[in-house]
Each structure stands twice: as C-alpha cells, then as structure tokens.
Amino acid sequence: MAIDPRVHLPLKPVDLELLLALAEEERHGYGLVQEISAHTGGLLVLDPGNLYRVIKRLLNDGLIAESGGRPAADADGERRRYYKLTVLGGRVLAAELERLRTLVNAPATRALARRWTT
C-alpha cells in the first residue's frame, strides 16, 4: 500500500539536507556530515549524537534504509554502515522539493523577498 508522502511534510531542514545528501549516492555517517557541511557552507556541522538521532528517526519512518552492499572504493571502512534513500524517502524528498519550489515561486513570496533584501 502506497503511503502518501505528504504526511511527512514539511520536512525539518536537517532531514531535507540528509535526504538530499543520500539522493546523490549512498553514504556512511561521516560522509553525511561532510556533505551536509559542504552543502550548507559550514552552517550545519552535525555532531555524532544529533546525526544518529536524525538517522534513527528517518530509519523508523522508513525514509532511509541501511544499504546492503558497500561501494568497493571504500577499502578501509570495515565496520562502516552505509545508508540509502528508500523509495518512500525519494518520494517524500521530491514532494518536499516541489512544495518548496511552489513556495519560492509564488508571486507573493517573490515580492516579500524583494522587499526585505537589502
């Protein structure tokens, strides 16, 4: 049974960042920290505690899953677990991005943005 992805909307900013990072490719914990940090220009650097709280919640919601296979390129990370986007996660991410696009593109939003941008 398909769950309506919209029950998960709106996404928290950190969830959005994490799903975006996984949409590109499967990543391990430290890879996620690095990608999110880079993507937000260093504004959001996760500590391990908060990182895994988010991961735990997204796992529970079925938006992400542990990846079975490990990319061969990673030779040293014996114990590293990789995470991937689930089908539901992908749909939720798409729905959230659509919501944001609508929000950003709305004429009222644009007018406001112009007013407050100095």
Add this chain to the structure above:
Amino acid sequence: MDDMSTCPPALFRILRALFPRAFRDAFGEEMEEVFTAQLREATARGVPAVLGLWLRTLTGMSSAAWHERRGSTAPEPRAPSGMRWGVVRHTIRRLAAAPAFTLTAVATMALCMGVNLTIFAAVESILLRPLPFPDSGRLVTIYNTYPRANVMDDGASVANYYERRGRVAAFEALALYKTDAVIVGETGSTEREFVMRVSPEFFSVLGVAPTLGRAFREEDTAPGAGSVVVLTEPYWRQQLSGDRNAVGRTLRVNGTPYVIVGVLPREFAFLSSQARLFLPYVSAAQDRQSVRRHSGSSSQMIARLAGGVSLEEAQSQIDNHNAVFERDNPQRQMIADAGFRSVVVPLHRKYVASIRPVLVLLQAGAIMLLAIGIVNVGNLFLIRAGSRAREFAVRRAIGARGSDIVAAVVGETLLLTVLAAALGVAVAYGGITFLGDLGAARLPLGSRISLNATSIGGAAAVALASGILLGLAVAAWHLRDAAGDALRSGSRAATTGRQAQRTRHAVLVAQIALSFILLAGASLLVGGVRNLMRITPGFRSAQLLTGQVSLPFVRYRTGASVQSFLERLTTAVRATPGISAFGIATNVPLSGNAMKSAAAVVGKPLRRGESPRGVYSYGVAGEYFQAMEIPLIEGRYLTAADAASGARVCVVDEEFARRYWPSGGAIGQRLFPGGTPGAADEAFTVVGVVAAVKQASLAENGRIGAVYYPYSDRFDRAIYLVTRTTLAPDALQADLRRAVRSVDPELPLNNLKSMERRIDDSLVAQRSPAVLASVFSAVALLLTALGTYGVLSYAVSQRRREIGIRIAVGARPAQVQAQFVAVGLRLVAIGLAVGIAGAWASGRVLRAQLPAIPLTPIAALAVAAVVMTLICLAASLLPSRRAAAIVPTEVLARD
C-alpha cells in the same frame, strides 16, 4: 595529539555513555567512527578547529542525549555554529559580572588541577612512559635473590652471563653490565668519570646502535684485550667538540690509552645512569666458570624477551636452567637453604619499584585535593544558584526548556574549568620546578619529569569531565527546584528552600571530611620524617666530612703501593688544621651502598636448613672509629698496628655480638669471612664490640649486624676518607682536596659531603612526600576555610530579615553570633566524624609504605582535628560577626 586521532579520547566515550542503551547498541560504534574522523580532520587543521569541534561535540552530544533519554521529538540541531558564539559571549558576560565568584572558582580549580598535573607528570614520566628503547616492553632484568640470607637483590654474576647467553630460548639476547668510576685525562687535568662496563650485546639488547663507529665485540672482553671505549653523545660533543673523526682517536682512561670505537645516539640514556663512557666488560677466565655463579653482587643482567614469549615462560626457563647448574654445585644445599632464585622482571618495573607506592599515594592525595576543589566550586555555584533560581524560574515560566537551562549552566562550568585547566598547566610548570628543588632528579627516572602531550591531554580531559559533571550537578539542582517553588520562596529574602540548604551543608561536610583525611595524612608523613630524624645513626654526624677516591690499578698495582699512599695521605691530612681525626673505610653509613657478606662464626655451625646471613662488612684503617665517634662497648678498636702486623683481628657491632653470643663474651671469639669456615689459622679474632650504625637507611631496623676488618685484609680500590673536623665540615672541603692532591696530583676526590648532608639525602624519599602532602593539605585547608566562609556568609545574607527582627525584639548580638558559629562547628563536627574513618584507613595504607610512620596515629589525628576546627571556626567568625552587627531598622526599612 597524534594518539588522540587514532582512538577517541575517554571523554567522547563518557559523552556516548549518556545515551540510552538501545541507542548506543544501535549507533555507538558508528558515532565513535564519525567522531574519530572529525577529530582527525580537525587535528589536521589546527588547535582552533579541535577546540571548536570539542565545544560543538560537547554541547551537541549532551543535548542530543538529553532529548533521546526523554524520548522527546525536539528537532535535533537547531543552532548552527554562528549562533553558538552568542551563547559563549553571553556566558562570558555573565561570569565577568561576578568577578569575585569567577576569580575564586577559577583560582581554586587552577590550583587543584595544577597540583594534579604536576603529580601526574611525575607519575607519567616515571611509571607510565615507556623506556626510550624500541619495543621496550620486552626488556627485562634477571637478578639473584637469597631471601633467607637477608640478600634480596644480588644482581647477576659473570658466570651467570656466560652460562645463560645463547642457551635460554626465551631471550633474544642478554647482556651484563656494571657501573664503575675511572680517571680520564692527561696528568694534571684528570677527571673522575662514571662509566659502565658492558658485555658486547648490551646495546643490541636495548635496540640501540652507535651513530659513529661500532659497538663492542666479543674479543674486546678478553682479559688483556685491546682497550676500547664507546662515548655517549654529550661526552663526544663536550670533550671532543663533536669531532666526526673521533673514532680511532685515543682517550687516557686510568692512565692507559683507550681507542674510541663508537659514539652513541644523542637521545641514548640508560635509566638514570650518569655514565658518559662505556667500556667492555672484561672478565678473567676463572670468573666465567659456573663454580663462581653465586659471586655476583656488583653486576646486573638485562635481556630482551624473544617475540611472543611471556614473562612466566622466561621465568620457568631460567628456573630450569638454574636447576641444571645447581645440580653440580657442591654448595647447593647452602644455596637452596638461602632460598636462592633468579627472578625475571620487566626492567622498567623493577627500576621504579621503590618509588611506585609513594607516587601512587601522592596521586591519590592530589585527586582528593581536586575532589575538594570541585566540591568547593560546586558549593560556590550552589550559593550563586540561590540567587539565580529566580532567573531560571522566570525563564522556564516563559517557555525555556530544561535543555536550555542545562546548556546554560554546563556552558558556564565548562568555560570556567577550561580556563582553570589552562592556568593549571602554568601552575604545573611551576610545580615541576618545585619537584626539582625537592630533589626529584635523584629519584629513579626522576630527571625526565616533564609535561608532555599525554599529561596535557589528560588534564584537558579532566577539565572537561569535571566541567560537565559540575554543570550537570548544578543544573540538576535547578531543574528539581520546580519553577513555582523558586518563584515563591524567592519572592522576598526569606529563608530559601530547606532542600537547598541541606545540599550546601552536605557539600561542605564532604569537603571538611576530605580535607581532614589529607591533613591527617600529611601530619602522619611529617611525623614519620620527624621520627626518622630523631633516630641516632650510631655515630656523631655533626662535623664529619667524607669523600671518596678510586685508586687506579695502573699506578697502584700492589698492596704496598696502596699502603704507602695511605700513609702519606694520613700524614698530609693530619697536618691540615681543623681536622682532629682521620680514617679510611671501604664503605660509610648511608652512602647508598650496602656491602654485605656472610661471616662463619667458629663454634656456631649452621643448623640444618639454616642459611648463612649477610652482614655489613667494612675494611677500615687509621682512626676510623674515632673519626666517626662510634662508641666502643667492649674490648678495643682496630689500630694501625693491626694493619701493619697483618694480625687477623676484627671488630663486630653489638647486633652481631648479641646474635651469636647473647650472654656476652664476644671478645676472643673467632670467625671466618664468607659463608664457610676455612683453615684454623685464617680465622679472625674479635677484639672489640662497637655500637651498631645505620647503614642502608635511618629507617632500617633489620638487626643486620656488622663486622669491621683491617683494610689490608678487605682491600678495595674505591675508598672513603672520613675526617672529624673541629670547624664546619664544608669549610674544610678545599683543604681536604688540597691534601689529597699533594699526595697524588692525578687523583680526584669525589662525592665529598658532610655526613649530615648524606643523612639528609637519604631522607629524600620520605621528606619529599611529606612536603608535598603538607602543601596539599594547606591548599585543602584554605579551600575548606573558603567553603565554610561562603556557606555561612550566604546563610547570613539570606536571613538578614529574620535576624533583624530577632534583634529588634531583644536578641543580643552575642546570641546571634553564637548561633552562626554553632552552625559552623556542627558542620565541622560531622565532617570530622565522617573523615576520621577515612583518615584512619589512609594511615594504615601510609604505614605499609613508610614504616617510620607512628603506629597509632591518634596524636596526628588529634592535631589534624584541632587545626581543622580552628580554621573552620575562624572562617565562621567573620560572617557571624556580620550577622551580629545587623541593625534592625536598616534591614526592615529596606522592605
């Protein structure tokens, strides 16, 4: 920082432990991996990045753990790093607004952390830091012990070395060494140098190779072989100006040219050896025979365990090896009766064994001091918390969450402790200098005491952990204090919650108890040292000057040449004004050497299974007894005529006489040096009994016994000169040197010290802990006084209104004052009651380590209790008087 990047520090594990178990099971390992990677990256970027990471991790992890435990759905990372600076700035402003509080808290913690860091630096440098050799964990030493003959460590013999090397599979290599002193240089400019004589494998056992030239070879150790020498880097740099072509040059050692064959690496240091030159260990063929395997004593054996071999395995192989060699030993029964065994122990552990208990005790004391400091600062926070309860209550009422308050408080305590830790490092640098002044360099490995990354990392971890702990404790207090309560009870300066007061009092009691334990410990140690100093060494130590010369074999080959030297020396010294008696001995009390050997007494055969006992043996000449002022109990002293005539006579001490002739009559009895009787005409006749002297230390009470033989029968090239002076002994040092030089200009006089100085030096291991413990307890007392003052001042300030009313209705100021003093005294009484059990227990531990400590510590405990009470009384007087001085109209008018 290197080791930190490969495995996450303990602090991270602590943080991780804050999370619920299920969470840790699922993600614990991964969290560690992520942090390790973050730390590695931050380390590469530098110190600010590491600090930033820690700050972020501490706040992030603790708040995440908080939310996870409460099962809350609060959004995880809310504040990006830009906002955190606002929190830090706010915290700094808050602390700066209360400078007295901040200064007291930071100074307290800095002092306690500095003390801890100082002691930890010593513990780390001496006990923990590996010896500076590759794979040094595999280095062991093997020594012979004869416990039932009173000889605990007899080193290893030349024969042991030759019978073991290459034949015990557990050892990759083994080597023999001994320390010695030689005279180096050309006529007129000679110096005495400490040297080590080592077997060829010595350097390879340690895993060290010379940077120039070569190490020793087998042929270097043959009797009469070429004279070769290996230099340490400092000697090469200082004496040969770092000449790259030094190999092949010669050096005059004891008057003979020695060829320099090698120079050691700069960092080479063997334990605390002062040797700057290494010579091959030359031995005669007969000394290598197994019949001589028990004549060790002056040499030591080291070995490198083969890969994968355990200590137990090595020990059992040595035991088996010994069993094989003992089978053919004609004296095997006597050796077995003495409890003979060769013990294999790690080189490092054996070398620092004597100092380990003292260091561990000092570290325990320092940790206790830190606990007092943390408790004290905690109390300061609680006192301040009283005034902040309202602020937090208001903040909670308008929607601040528990985690915000935790973050605010923890941030504050963290900032304080981190600041204190930084200052503590500075305190520790001073502390290490102080350890140096106390004589730490004379301890085994004591000269390498220094702060390194491990110690500083440890200090940082302790600072962060105590900051978090303190913060959580204070925050917990705030959170439990429900919002409504605080608003109500804080509405006016009425009495605050009973709960809060009880907490403050309990904290103060804990502090008093801990300080009392420290104080009692310190007074026990001081009492122990005083007891030691009261012990008479058995001679008169004032106005006694002693020094040492080593007669080189090359110029003093025969007994006659030595005898003639001694006669000329005696004449020269006796002609020196200010010297009233002069004697010579092969050893002097408290020299750091305890030469023991057995003596077989005629008519007192060993019982079955009884072992010969080692007794102190001296060879003396001249007026040794008169110079030392060792009292004569019976008979006569040895005289110059005894030596000249070659009479086989000796003097024993009262312990020896009491052991063998308990009912008297020692004079005229006969004995043989060594464990077995010889031919009848070789026996020595006892002509005198003298008082016992303390040889190894003032604390010794082993009733060892001593025999004094004429020097000519107990010949040794290293001799002590003993002079009784009529002036201050140090004033005569130059004169004594001149006298020696007038007889032999090439012979240096070394180890020149007054006997009082020798006694002083022998007490380093007891006095330094006593001094340090006194410093600890002084700091602890100061902190306790501060704590008492703080708690009572706060109580007075909180109850001004009540006091005002009481005075208005007729209470006398004296009554008010007495009431607050009574509060202080009651807390002291409870604290002492709690502390006394701990003090008693610690007294027992101390006594096990330092036997001179009084058996029943009642006096020490009483002194400590009185001091403690007086200090707390003084600290409670000030606030009590302020209470008594309250003017009712002023207080009530302010309402």
